[in-house]
Amino acid sequence: MRIAIALSVLALVVAAAAPSAQSALTDPYDILNKHYAAIGGIDKIKAQTTSYTEGRIDIVGSGLAGPFRQWSMRPEMQRMEVELGPLAITQGNNGEVAWTVDQNGKLQLHKDDLSIGQKKADSLMAEFVHLDPNNGIFTLRYDGIDTAAGKDCYVLTMFNNLTPDTSRQYFDTATFYQLKTISIATDGQTHTTMSDFRDVGGVTVPFAQRQVSMAVGMVQEIVIEKVEVGVTIDAARFDPPAEDASDLTFAEGGKAENIPFKFTENHIYIPVVVNGKERIWVLDSGAEMTCIEKKFAEELGLEIKGEITGRGAGNTVDISFTTVPPLSIGDKIFLQEQSVAVIDLYWFFMEHIGIEVAGILGYDFLSRVVTKVDYANELLSFYDPKTFTYSGSGVVLDAPVTQGHSFEVPLVVDGTMKGNYFLDLGAGGMSFHYPYAKANGLMERGGVEALGYGAGGSFKEKTLKIKTVEVAGMTVKDVLFRVPAGELQGSFAEATVDGNMGNTLFRHFVLYLDYLRGQLIWEKGGDFDRVFPEDKSGMQVRYDRDLAMRVSFVAPGTPSAAAGFEIDDMILKVNGKDAKTLDGILALRELLRADAGTNYDFEIKRGDATKKLRLVLQDLYN
Numbered sequence: 001m002r003i004a005i006a007l008s009v010l011a012l013v014v015a016a017a018a019p020s021a022q023s024a025l026t027d028p029y030d031i032l033n034k035h036y037a038a039i040g041g042i043d044k045i046k047a048q049t050t051s052y053t054e055g056r057i058d059i060v061g062s063g064l065a066g067p068f069r070q071w072s073m074r075p076e077m078q079r080m081e082v083e084l085g086p087l088a089i090t091q092g093n094n095g096e097v098a099w100t101v102d103q104n105g106k107l108q109l110h111k112d113d114l115s116i117g118q119k120k121a122d123s124l125m126a127e128f129v130h131l132d133p134n135n136g137i138f139t140l141r142y143d144g145i146d147t148a149a150g151k152d153c154y155v156l157t158m159f160n161n162l163t164p165d166t167s168r169q170y171f172d173t174a175t176f177y178q179l180k181t182i183s184i185a186t187d188g189q190t191h192t193t194m195s196d197f198r199d200v201g202g203v204t205v206p207f208a209q210r211q212v213s214m215a216v217g218m219v220q221e222i223v224i225e226k227v228e229v230g231v232t233i234d235a236a237r238f239d240p241p242a243e244d245a246s247d248l249t250f251a252e253g254g255k256a257e258n259i260p261f262k263f264t265e266n267h268i269y270i271p272v273v274v275n276g277k278e279r280i281w282v283l284d285s286g287a288e289m290t291c292i293e294k295k296f297a298e299e300l301g302l303e304i305k306g307e308i309t310g311r312g313a314g315n316t317v318d319i320s321f322t323t324v325p326p327l328s329i330g331d332k333i334f335l336q337e338q339s340v341a342v343i344d345l346y347w348f349f350m351e352h353i354g355i356e357v358a359g360i361l362g363y364d365f366l367s368r369v370v371t372k373v374d375y376a377n378e379l380l381s382f383y384d385p386k387t388f389t390y391s392g393s394g395v396v397l398d399a400p401v402t403q404g405h406s407f408e409v410p411l412v413v414d415g416t417m418k419g420n421y422f423l424d425l426g427a428g429g430m431s432f433h434y435p436y437a438k439a440n441g442l443m444e445r446g447g448v449e450a451l452g453y454g455a456g457g458s459f460k461e462k463t464l465k466i467k468t469v470e471v472a473g474m475t476v477k478d479v480l481f482r483v484p485a486g487e488l489q490g491s492f493a494e495a496t497v498d499g500n501m502g503n504t505l506f507r508h509f510v511l512y513l514d515y516l517r518g519q520l521i522w523e524k525g526g527d528f529d530r531v532f533p534e535d536k537s538g539m540q541v542r543y544d545r546d547l548a549m550r551v552s553f554v555a556p557g558t559p560s561a562a563a564g565f566e567i568d569d570m571i572l573k574v575n576g577k578d579a580k581t582l583d584g585i586l587a588l589r590e591l592l593r594a595d596a597g598t599n600y601d602f603e604i605k606r607g608d609a610t611k612k613l614r615l616v617l618q619d620l621y622n
Helices: 028-038 042-047 113-126 294-299 346-352 434-439 559-563 585-591
Strands: 050-059 064-073 077-084 087-093 098-101 107-110 138-148 151-160 166-172 178-185 188-200 203-213 218-229 248-250 255-260 262-264 267-274 277-283 291-293 305-311 316-324 327-329 333-335 338-343 357-361 370-374 379-383 395-398 408-413 417-423 430-432 448-454 457-471 474-484 499-501 509-514 519-524 539-543 549-554 570-574 599-606 609-616
Touching: 028 138, 028 151, 028 166, 050 077, 064 305, 098 113, 107 113, 113 138, 138 166, 151 178, 267 357, 291 294, 294 316, 294 338, 346 539, 408 499, 430 434, 430 457, 434 474, 448 474, 448 549, 539 585, 549 559, 559 609, 570 585
Parallel strands: 277 357, 291 338, 417 499, 430 474
Antiparallel strands: 050 064, 050 218, 064 077, 077 087, 087 098, 098 107, 138 151, 151 166, 166 178, 178 188, 188 203, 203 218, 248 333, 255 379, 262 267, 267 277, 267 327, 291 357, 305 316, 316 338, 327 333, 370 379, 370 509, 395 519, 408 417, 408 457, 430 499, 448 457, 457 474, 509 519, 539 549, 549 570, 570 599, 599 609
16 A cells, blocks of 8 residues: 655745736746746745655544654655554655655665656656756646636646656636646546645645545545754665564575465465464465455454555455564464554455455565465475575566566567566466556457456456467467456556566466565476366356355356356256265366366256256367
């Protein structure tokens, strides 16, 4: 979860006469210059070379509130500390690198292209380069007059060629105060309204802000309580910590090798012990925070605090927070207590897989180690990143970690579609993000309709077979990709990358994740050339609350549709055998991956009626 605080020094203090309709301004550079002039001029702003700000943040309705402190030194050095109950996060920029320390003390240096572009844009903005119409970086556009806070405002939109972000700014036509900003980023829009303008050393700043993250509906109320300018600040305050978190230990000097895991339905399941209770957890690099299942947190008697809305795959998800006692994996690796997210995961995994999952080990665990995943042999190994060295024959690929804590990996799809994709150990398959799919006509291509699932719920999609995927100089053939059927709200709406990489690709490899060095190592695995069986029915099945198997989706034009299956049909028998003897929903899915031409006689219950249906499997992607 990313917490953003916009503390603007561009608010205005001097009121001006309201222009008449005949004298309304239309030149965006004229409007912006009047904006700066109204607060005393650019010289006064530049003269405030340092500042210290403190106040409070309230995430409305979440139960999370607390103080923040911010130090600034022109043109771009920043440090901000936020304490929101169980979340204590520090962000900084020392002029060389932007960085974050998360709620568990884990340091991340932001060296990805987007972070570098944002850092450069911020620096140039602080030097007022955007006021030059011929600057070559920023472009201003006048968008007419609209209202904000009940007042008529000039609306300007600012673009830059360093980042995909756009800013729409609203300036009061009477005072030239900046009353509102709409920040349009790749992960959605944030609407910020400013009020309570006060003079600070000759420059007026808004002492109250209200930020609304439109993608998830989260509202932050920000109140400034104190601002000092011209303060003495040691430049070292803006540097990242010299030492990273040290809360993980190995039973055997710097490594924990060959820990067995279960690779089921393209997810990695491992046993984790918390408070003497061993439970199954999922390994998921796509989770920005480690998560504990709500029922398990309650079983452990943990105090659960707050509730906010986060982004899942394709949808949003409700998140609370708690502190988890120390945990261990296979008596080989130990992690001290951690602040984690609390999510209602129980029925997500039970409904679709039939496995009771107690939690998700996410970025904040994986970033503390080098992780080796041997998919063919279902073995995990973890190494101390400070002492890890690699001597194998695999391909070492530089892959900077993004602000969302994901590796960004270059792929070549079908020989011509080159782009970057997030690496996600928690993703069952490969997927194109909505903006990329829409821009490249992928949503119009034929495919098999399906229902996608993530932590945030279900969403419509379709599946295409891609002939080749090239990664790290190696090519995997016939890979299925998912394409969203429409616009999404969650992580699959990201426009900074083209899509998401998941385990249907990774299962061909032995994969190393090294967050410290920003590197991935790809070795051909034991299953590199294996052709994995695919569903040949077009039918998706789930458990209901009584653990009866039901049809959750029937793809049009597929064998299941031809057989007459309908959503919510309860499966009673397959080839005369009671469904309860099939060893669960996983065994049924295996049947549906059998060779084309295989036929099954189903007995199903629909409402109060019992029906018999014959299903004949067919290849869906030839």
